[in-house]
Amino acid sequence: MRLSLLDRSRTRAGEEHAAALRATVGRAQRAEELGYHRFWVAEHHAVPGIASGAPAVLAAAVAxxxxxxxxxxxxxxxPNHRPIVVAEQFAVLEALHPGRIDLGVGRSLGFTAPVREALGTTRYAPEAFAADLAALRDFLTGHGPVTAMPVVTDPPPVLVLATGSGLEVAARAGLPVVVGGPALSADDGAIARYRREFRPTEACPEPYVVISLEVMVARTTTHARDLLLPEAWAMAESRTTGAFPPLEPVEAVRRRQPTDKQRATIAGFLSSALYGTPTAVGVSLAALAERTGADEVMVSTSTYDREELAHADAALTEAVNAA
Known part of the structure; x- marks a missing residue:
């Protein structure tokens, strides 16, 4: 089972945002040493807790x-970009780092109404995503109305983030899919439908499923759960205030007095994550992969203490290899 990392360049309370970006690059270097298959970065605009707003630029630094x-x-x-711009950005990356670049795409809008207004993406229909995806692939493969530059012999593979109708769009387009969050926990039948309805292409002759979730490995289950609390609290606060905040230390989160609604959000976050000792997590991941038929697991975990995060990344590879 392939193992990959998604790093969202999470900011920390009292720290400059540049530190989060440098930490992302350092984490990628360690992930390479540990044998991870992929390292992905994200796109979030005007979110205080996330420094990564330009994935093509950050991916260039990582590569x-x-x-x-x-x-x-x-x-x-x-929704935030013209297809030719995305195609040319990732063609540049592929030209500079041949055979190492992936292009994961999604259709999520800005986190809040003011962000969506700033981006000019207040509305975006599923059919618009399918059309933009088709145009993007045409530009990447040299079949667009104009030639996207630079021309590359083997364009980077396109993978679809399965939000909303993403699974159906990916199946019709014959593309790999990344399934996480509600799409992963709500209905495994959606993944089965993706496989049934998949239309093979030359670039992707068979269905390919990446499952994405929060995973934390530590010496004890209690410690692993504690390490997830900063991210869980950030999620709870975002549901209350509408602002996704920087990560706080575990001790600071423990001192907070959450409302009933926040407590429920924290509980929901923890219940959707896998955490525990290396042995327990390895067994749970193997069972999840078997249940979903996943070809790859992409871990999207963050915690306040970056040294603890580095230990968890290393322990996870050992757990998966031993399972």
Missing amino acids: AATSRIRVGSGGVML
Whole structure:
């Protein structure tokens, strides 16, 4: 089972945002040493807790600092960009780092109404995503109305983030799919439908499923759960205030007095994550992969303490290899 990382360049309370970007590059270097298959970066605009707003730029820095690991986006949000611009950005990356670049795309809009207004993406229908995806692929393969530059012999593979109707769009387009969050936990039948309805293409002759979720490995189950609390609290606060905040230390989160609604959000976050000792997590991941038929697992975990996060990344590879 392939194992990959998605890093959202999470900011920390009291820290400059540039530190989060540098930490992303450093984490990618360690992921390469540990044998991870891919390292992806994200696109979030005007979110205080996330420093990554330009995945193509950050992916360029990651690819330049590494030499073997695949590097990509999880993902570029097509409502925010013209397809030719995305195609040319990732063609540049592919030309500079041949055979190592992925292009994960999604259709999520901005986090809040003011962000969506700033991006000019207040509305975006599923059919618009399918059309933009088709145009993007045409530009990448040299079949667009104009020639996207630079021309590359083997364009980077396109993977679809399965939000909303993403699974159906990916199946019709014959593309790999990344399934996480509600799409992963709500209905495994959707993944089965993706496989049934998949239309093979030359670039992707068979269905390919990446499952994405929060995973935390530590010496004890209690410690692993504690390490997830900063991210869980950020999610709870975002549901209350509408602002997704920087990560706080575990001790600071423990001192907070959450409302009933926040407590429920934290509980929901923890219940959707896999956490525990290396042995327990390895067994749970193997069972999840078997249940979903996943070809790859992409871990999207963050915690306040970056040293703890580095230990967890290393322990996860050991857990999966031993399972």
